[in-house]
Amino acid sequence: MLKNYEIRRYQMPQEEIKALVKQKREELVHQQQLIKEHKLPVLVLIEGWGAAGKGTLIGNLIKELDPRFFTVINMDVPVEKEKRKPFLWRYMEQIPEAGKFVFLDSGWVDELTDAVLAEEIDDEVLEQRIQQIRTFDRQLKDNGYLVVKLFLQIPKEEQKRRLGKLSQKKDTKWRVADKDHMQVKKRKKYEEIYDRILEATNTGYVPWNIVDAVDKRQALLQALHVLTNQINQAVENERILPEILHKDYPLLKMQPLAKIPLDQEMTKEEYKVRLKELQKKLKKLHNRIYRMRIPVVIAYEGWDAAGKGGNIKRLSGALDPRGFEVHPIASPEPHEKARHYLWRFYHRLPKDGHIAIFDRSWYGRVMVERLEGFCSENDWKRAYNEINEFEKVLSDWGAVVIKFWVHIDKETQLARFTQRQNTPGKEWKITEEDWRNREKWDDYEAAIDEMIARTSTENAPWYVVQSNNKYYARIQAIEIVIREIEQRLGVEI
């Protein structure tokens, strides 16, 4: 895109350009109200050469906007904490709420290019990340986001001239980084990598826009044009449903719940001995994954009263408390609801070397949200693939991903409900909602079977934990975690 870039400028007198800028700016001010009404979140990514004027352009774009409706974020080089998360994690953190703008001052193109040039990543990782960007763009788009991507282009000589000028003044000298000079020196190399990334992520749903940034007013007008047009388009097309994709993730063959036997037995004594052994083993493994910086993500789902809580407790009881966190997932808070539904789970990902246990998870989308109508049919049907993609990001990052369905039969649930209700000090554990959910058992079972069938991948398998006997279930879950971690370590060592 850059190599064969042809200059495209508005051929008109300065005065006309000025007038057009004014007009487009007014349109953008009007559009603030529009995106608020339509709850449209707008993510504007400004990439480009050093000294191409990214900051100035953003300053000019937001000039008349109401500062309550936008945020400008300077994406510096990633800090240690960010490096311990998946590559796009820090961008996901910054996506706007519905009805607001976020302007990113440089982003993943720059970060990726630097990493390649510093030889921090090889070709395979580069390709993986490019795929992640494509997925990120599409998922945002499909979930109602407008993503506008601009790349500010200036020729080598112009960049050199600008850097020289900035370096001479005391007031601006500090703004020139070594990296900027490097771009001039290794222009071709940079251009090549920029181009590779831009081309590979120049998709129909989120295209790149190359802005000719030699003249600042021209650049501003081009950017305003792109931005206002894309906002209008997004509003116009908001009722068009996104396509439902099924990517070819190799799915494991899973049994429907009805076929899972639940008659396992285990005595308390047997359980106690086994638990002690397994917890000891898991403790050692925890130490090793900590040292090897392997992240572990465990999602727990299951029937009410199936024993999720007790199961999690026995698992976490084996772990060094400084190296794990349990995230109870309730219905989303307003600032969570105003973003992509996976945002709050990204936000809670562990650092590498740590374990995150989710007590209920992103699978709410294809269970409770589906059955209670909290999202549209298109939303939950799309979610199987979106979740597979999310978990692919996790395993690409190096994570061990395990998903548990804690399973009991309907009779056992009834017995436990009744027992809770009749035990002083346990009544709070059973609510009206639990009884209501129970009435929908068959609908849930069908949804769960579909979920397990469609999202059980090799890198992120589902395990049905047989929990009519809680002791058995706890031992089963810990054994699975140990096996999955050992497998992962086996590959590593």
Place this chain on the structure above:
Amino acid sequence: MLKNYEIRRYQMPQEEIKALVKQKREELVHQQQLIKEHKLPVLVLIEGWGAAGKGTLIGNLIKELDPRFFTVINMDVPVEKEKRKPFLWRYMEQIPEAGKFVFLDSGWVDELTDAVLAEEIDDEVLEQRIQQIRTFDRQLKDNGYLVVKLFLQIPKEEQKRRLGKLSQKKDTKWRVADKDHMQVKKRKKYEEIYDRILEATNTGYVPWNIVDAVDKRQALLQALHVLTNQINQAVENERILPEILHKDYPLLKMQPLAKIPLDQEMTKEEYKVRLKELQKKLKKLHNRIYRMRIPVVIAYEGWDAAGKGGNIKRLSGALDPRGFEVHPIASPEPHEKARHYLWRFYHRLPKDGHIAIFDRSWYGRVMVERLEGFCSENDWKRAYNEINEFEKVLSDWGAVVIKFWVHIDKETQLARFTQRQNTPGKEWKITEEDWRNREKWDDYEAAIDEMIARTSTENAPWYVVQSNNKYYARIQAIEIVIREIEQRLGVEI
């Protein structure tokens, strides 16, 4: 506390200690439910010598707890991002929600001691931070928190022995840091600083508990005793109202609103010329505070329709968008409401060198929350001092703190309400609530007068912006910001 520390151990057979540990642990498990019912947030800080067994103790404390109700946080050395915030910011970030435990694995004592020994801070800053800790402890306590502080004590020889043992094994070698050896080498110096901090922060409301950590079971029992006792006490005393303090912050003499003239005039032409000049000036200053890493915190409060939004827009219009953020403050979300009311404002503090503009602020506590009964009388009466303390933290940190009351008279408000209601495209700006608030004008005016009188300090002054003429008000606000920043720079240069 450490120098003259006398060993205090339970003098009883191991079997009895074991039985007591079991009993206390069961009590703690029961208390989980208790703190949930009473919405009591519990912050447990574990400090102590390297290799004193902090991690093991925490592991033992939480062993039987439900992992959904606690978090363990390892407070590593502060990272760059944290260093650019006030000293206690990263601890404030971690305070528990109502009904939950947070266990901190080392904290401010360790951080402060390291900073002193590395000669990063001088005596004056140490003293300032000790005061901040005292305030932090008291504010948490007054706002319904239980803060439990434990220091694990081991003699020098024991520490040396443990470090030696850890260093020998391949599996544990990595856990010994240079700092640990340093503690043995410079035992006296460390002891002296530890002692100074412990003694100065050993208050009646949040005392220190020295735990004899030579024997692990003894240490666990002591810690369990302290923790369970303090939880019982906190629950028992929950209805006792905290004292209302008025610290001696030098207050500026302020006029009541009724005496503020509002008949200023300014033509659009005059305004335009002046605005351009001032914005240019402010832009330069913004660049300088960025380079000198001075944080700026500006709070906007004002009558409905007084022109806050437009005022903020003209101010921010002068700023480099990468160096400021506007935070619109609505009613708190559930996770915000479950914490100290200042938490969400701490959370939004700028990095040093950046400007944060709050569109409504922490002053909601003594206005809307007071008048609508969203908090108790004791709460809002305490808030004047709490807010002064909060702003003292900001100015100690080096921040320029400015508070604006955007003022109009009652007639002007009526005229603007009516105009909004009759202007297509502006109706959304006026709601039923605005009309209801208007009816309470006199109550609000009294509350505002009291607020301004009680929280206008030299380091964080209130300015009443005269906004019957919006042009005048905008110019006035920018002039004030320029003056305050210039004053701050004057001191610095």
